[in-house]
Amino acid sequence: MKQHIEELLKTVCLQCMHQGLLQRRELPDFSVIAPRSKEHGDLATNIAMLLAKTEKKPPRDIAQILVSQLEGRSDQVEKLEIAGAGFINFFLKHEAWHEVLHQIAEQGDRFGASEEGRNRKVMVEFVSANPTGPLHIGHGRGAALGDALARVLSFAGYEVVREYYINDVGNQMQNLGRSLYLRYLQILGHEVAFPDGLYQGTYLIDIARDLLHECGSTIAQMPEHDAIVLCTQHAAKVILDGIKQDLELFGVYFDNWFSERTLFDNNSVQKLLEHFRAAGLAYEAEGALWFRTSQFGDEKDRVMVKEDGTTTYFASDIAYHQHKFERGFSQIIDIWGADHHGYVPRLAAALRAMGQPDSALQVILVQMV
Structure with missing residues (x-):
C-alpha cells in the first residue's frame, strides 16, 4: 500500500509540473510513512514541504494543489487531509487491506521478500x-x-x-594431538606428565577411551610422532562431528x-x-x-x-x-x-x-x- 501511494504521488506531481501548477521539473526525495497517531491517517507524506522552497509557496498551499489533484485518483483512499505545516495524510478504506491479505495467503513464507540483492x-x-x-x-x-x-x-x-x-593447521592442532595421545597413554596405565599448555578438558578423556576401544594398545607401540599425527586427525574429526551435531540441533546449517x-x-x-x-x-x-x-x-x-x-x-x-x-x-x-x-x-x-x-x-x- 505504501508503494501504491508513492506511485500515486509521483504521477500527480509530474502531471502538475506538466500543467504548470508546479514549477519544479524534478521530483524531490519525499517519504511516505505511517503516522505515530491513527488520528493522522494510515499514511502521510512530506512532499509539499520539500517542494516549498523551489515553488516559493507555503507548504500548505502546495499541499492543497496536490490534494485537489489526488481526489478521486485511487479507489483505495477514503479521504485526504492537510495537517500541520503541510503534511498530507491518507485515510485508507478498509477494503484497501484486503488485497494484502490475499497476497499473504498466496505467497505464504515468501510474503515480504524482495529482489534487492539479485545477482549479488x-x-x-x-x-x-x-x-x-x-x-x-x-x-x-x-x-x-x-x-x-x-x-x-x-x-x-x-x-x-x-x-x-x-582452523585445522598450526600449533593448536599439534597440541590437540599430543593432548589426546597423553590421555590415551594415561588410560593404558602409563605414567606421563600432562603439561599445563595442553588441552585440559575432560572431553579428551572420553575421546581417548573411545580411541582405546577402537584401536586397542597399538597406538602406544607406534613412533611418538606418527602416534600424535594419528591422534590429531582422530580428535579433530570427532570434535568437528560433535560441532556439526550441536549446530544441527540448534537449527544452524x-x-x-x-x-x-x-x-x-x-x-x-x-x-x-x-x-x-x-x-x-x-x-x-x-x-x-x-x-x-x-x-x-x-x-x-x-x-x-x-x-x-x-x-x-x-x-x-x-x-x-x-x-x-x-x-x-x-x-x-x-x-x-x-x-x-x-x-x-x-x-x-x-x-x-x-x-x-x-x-x-x-x-x-x-x-x-
Whole structure:
C-alpha cells in the first residue's frame, strides 16, 4: 500500500509540473510513512514541504494543489487531509487491506521478500570455532546471529553462502594431538606428565577411551610422532562431528565447511607470499617475512612467516579471504568474537593491498553480555 501511494504521488506531481501548477521539473526525495497517531491517517507524506522552497509557496498551499489533484485518483483512499505545516495524510478504506491479505495467503513464507540483492553473491562466515573442543555459549551467540543474517539476506534476494572456516593447521592442532595421545597413554596405565599448555578438558578423556576401544594398545607401540599425527586427525574429526551435531540441533546449517589445510595443500599460501614479494609488499627483517600493512592503514607491519619458517595465521587468513573473492563473492561478511577486534584493521589493510574496496569486507563482532 505504501508503494501504491508513492506511485500515486509521483504521477500527480509530474502531471502538475506538466500543467504548470508546479514549477519544479524534478521530483524531490519525499517519504511516505505511517503516522505515530491513527488520528493522522494510515499514511502521510512530506512532499509539499520539500517542494516549498523551489515553488516559493507555503507548504500548505502546495499541499492543497496536490490534494485537489489526488481526489478521486485511487479507489483505495477514503479521504485526504492537510495537517500541520503541510503534511498530507491518507485515510485508507478498509477494503484497501484486503488485497494484502490475499497476497499473504498466496505467497505464504515468501510474503515480504524482495529482489534487492539479485545477482549479488554474499558469503557469511560465522562460528568457525577451532576443532579443538566443544562449542560454548559464545559460539552459540555467533551462530544465532550469523544464521539470522544469512536468512534475512536470502529473503532480500541475495545469493548467500554460509561457510564455516576450519582452523585445522598450526600449533593448536599439534597440541590437540599430543593432548589426546597423553590421555590415551594415561588410560593404558602409563605414567606421563600432562603439561599445563595442553588441552585440559575432560572431553579428551572420553575421546581417548573411545580411541582405546577402537584401536586397542597399538597406538602406544607406534613412533611418538606418527602416534600424535594419528591422534590429531582422530580428535579433530570427532570434535568437528560433535560441532556439526550441536549446530544441527540448534537449527544452524552451513553450505560449506572450508578447511584451512587446503590452502597449504594447493599452495595458495605459498603463491600469495610469492606475489607479495614480487609486488614489493613483503620484506625480510629479523629473520622473518613481513607484510607492509602499515602502508594500507594498519598501525604497523605484520609477520607472515616466522623465524622458524612457519607461516602465521595472518598469512593463511589473507589467502583464505582472497580465495573467497576468487569464488565470485562481491560481499564478504565475517562474524567474529569481540576479542578479535584488533585483528580487523590488519585484515582490512591486506585486502586493500590486494585491490579490494573497503566495502567488500564487513566484520561484525559478537560481544557476550
